[in-house]
Amino acid sequence: MVFQNYALYPHMSVQQNLSFGLRLHHIAKAELTQRVHEAAEVLQIDHLLERRPRELSGGQRQRVALGRAIVRKPKVFLMDEPLSNLDAKLRVEMRAQLSQLHQRLGVTTIYVTHDQVEALTMGHRIVVMKDGLIQQVDTPINLYNKPVSKFVGGFMGSPAMNFLAGTVQEGRIRGGGFDVKPDVELLEKLRKYNGKKVYLGIRPENLGLKGATDIPEADNLIRAKVKLVEPIGAETIIIAAVNGEDLVARVEAEVAVKMGDEVELLAKPGKVQAFSFENERNIRYEDQFDEKRAVITA
Numbered sequence: 001m002v003f004q005n006y007a008l009y010p011h012m013s014v015q016q017n018l019s020f021g022l023r024l025h026h027i028a029k030a031e032l033t034q035r036v037h038e039a040a041e042v043l044q045i046d047h048l049l050e051r052r053p054r055e056l057s058g059g060q061r062q063r064v065a066l067g068r069a070i071v072r073k074p075k076v077f078l079m080d081e082p083l084s085n086l087d088a089k090l091r092v093e094m095r096a097q098l099s100q101l102h103q104r105l106g107v108t109t110i111y112v113t114h115d116q117v118e119a120l121t122m123g124h125r126i127v128v129m130k131d132g133l134i135q136q137v138d139t140p141i142n143l144y145n146k147p148v149s150k151f152v153g154g155f156m157g158s159p160a161m162n163f164l165a166g167t168v169q170e171g172r173i174r175g176g177g178f179d180v181k182p183d184v185e186l187l188e189k190l191r192k193y194n195g196k197k198v199y200l201g202i203r204p205e206n207l208g209l210k211g212a213t214d215i216p217e218a219d220n221l222i223r224a225k226v227k228l229v230e231p232i233g234a235e236t237i238i239i240a241a242v243n244g245e246d247l248v249a250r251v252e253a254e255v256a257v258k259m260g261d262e263v264e265l266l267a268k269p270g271k272v273q274a275f276s277f278e279n280e281r282n283i284r285y286e287d288q289f290d291e292k293r294a295v296i297t298a
Contacts, residue, residue, distance in 0.1 A: 004081040006065045008053040014040075015049040018067045039067040042104065043097075059090045066098075070105070077109040083118065095121055116156050120144065127294075128152050137294045146296055148289050150280035153201050153273060159237065159248045162207075163275070164200045164222075168193045173200045173274060176243030178222040183270045189283050190274060198283065201273035204237070207249040209257070210264040220272075222247070222265040226257055240265070 008017050018036045027035070040046040043063040053061055062082060069077060082098075083091045099122050102109055113119055119126050120140045128135045128143065128151075136148045147153035153161040166175030168190050173180045180200060182190065190198075207222070208215040224240035224247055231253065238249045238257060249265055257263060274283045281289070288298040 002065050002069050002077065002079045002082045004084055006053070006061045006085075008061060008064055008068075010053050013050050013052060014045060014056070014064050017053070017064055018049075018071055021068060021072055035071040035073070036067075039070040042070065042101065043067050058086050059094060062086065062094060063097075066101070074107065077107055079109060079111045081113055082111075084113075084115070091115075091118075098122060117158060120156065128155060134294045136296075138296065142296070146282075146285060147201075147273070148282050148285055148294075148296060150199055150201070150275040150282075153275070153282070157203060159204045159250070161201050161203050161273075162247050164202075164242060164245055164247065165197060165277075166200050167197050168195065168274075170194075172219075173198060173272075175200070177224065178242060180220040180222070180267055180272055181218060181269060182272045182274065186272060186274060186284050189286070193274075193276075193283065197277040199275040199277065199280070201275055201282075202267045202271065204248045204250040206268040206271035207247075207251070207265045208268075209238075209249070209251050209255060210266055212252060212255055213266060215266040215268055217266060218269055220267050220269060222267060224263055224265060226259055226261045226263055229255075229257060229259060238263075 009020065012020065015036060018039060019032050022032045022035060037046065040049060043066060045060060045063050045067065048056065048060060056064065065082070083094050086094060095118060111122060123140055125137065126140055126143055127137050130151055136143060136152050143152060143156050147156060150163060154163065164175055164178060166173045166178065171181065171187050171190070173182065222242060224242045226238060226240045228239040230237040233253065235250050235253050236255050238251055240247050240249065240263060275281065276283060285296050288296050290297050
């Protein structure tokens with residue numbers, strides 16, 4: 001197990017920390033030394049073996065904690081939020097190192113995290129939990145594109161999926177300031193919801209500014225008032241108000257909008273999701289969801 005707070009012995013050197021578990025299991029000295037040096041080399045801490053934890057950076061301490069688990073040669077690793085104590089830059093570096101380490105060792109790893117970016121970038125299969133209950137189990141790409149519920153849709157992705165309360169009317173989802181026509185697949189599922197309230201779900205990158213996007217108009221207009229414009233280099237984040245609710249859009253970098261502007265946004269029809277107002281389940285996949293296994297079956 002690798003802990004969030006490293007749990008290193010402060011009075012021991014890196015080498016002693018790495019070998020502590022092996023010594024308790026009475027591993028022969030030659031094998032113990034070999035395992036410690038192999039793990040230290042893999043983690044690039046072989047030059048730190050004589051140092052104490054207080055002499056190490058956060059990233060180095062985390063690598064020592066990983067090394068202490070690696071030398072045991074386990075069948076399964078359990079990592080409990082191992083990167084949460086690190087700063088943002090170091091977390092990105094350690095994510096890459098952990099992914100490379102996993103490929104090299106080939107050991108099954110259960111990785112606990114509240115950071116959905118970590119889960120999406122590192123996981124092969126993700127279990128999303130809420131209040132101790134499993135919500136959905138799937139690959140990162142499926143969890144992102146096929147969230148089974150409003151909670152999963154809002155949790156996976158940064159910025160998060162947008163939700164607007166509306167009503168199904170004549171094959172469209174309508175609300176204050178928006179009128180969206182979904183694709184044929186979702187349209188068929190919405191027939192039994194005609195006249196009922198639903199949540200329209202759309203990810204920020206699936207929105208575009210009318211006149212500055214290749215998204216076809218296709219009668220899916222969202223009228224909004226810009227509250228904030230955040231240029232982040234390759235793209236711009238726009239936060240706008242739609243009938244009192246915030247909507248986030250990721251658009252082209254060179255957009256001529258400013259705070260207070262009235263804008264019209266277009267949504268990609270095939271990327272529109274609809275969630276039940278009653279149980280917050282994704283209507284597109286409600287008849288394909290296996291409750292017992294928490295997976296979409298088709």
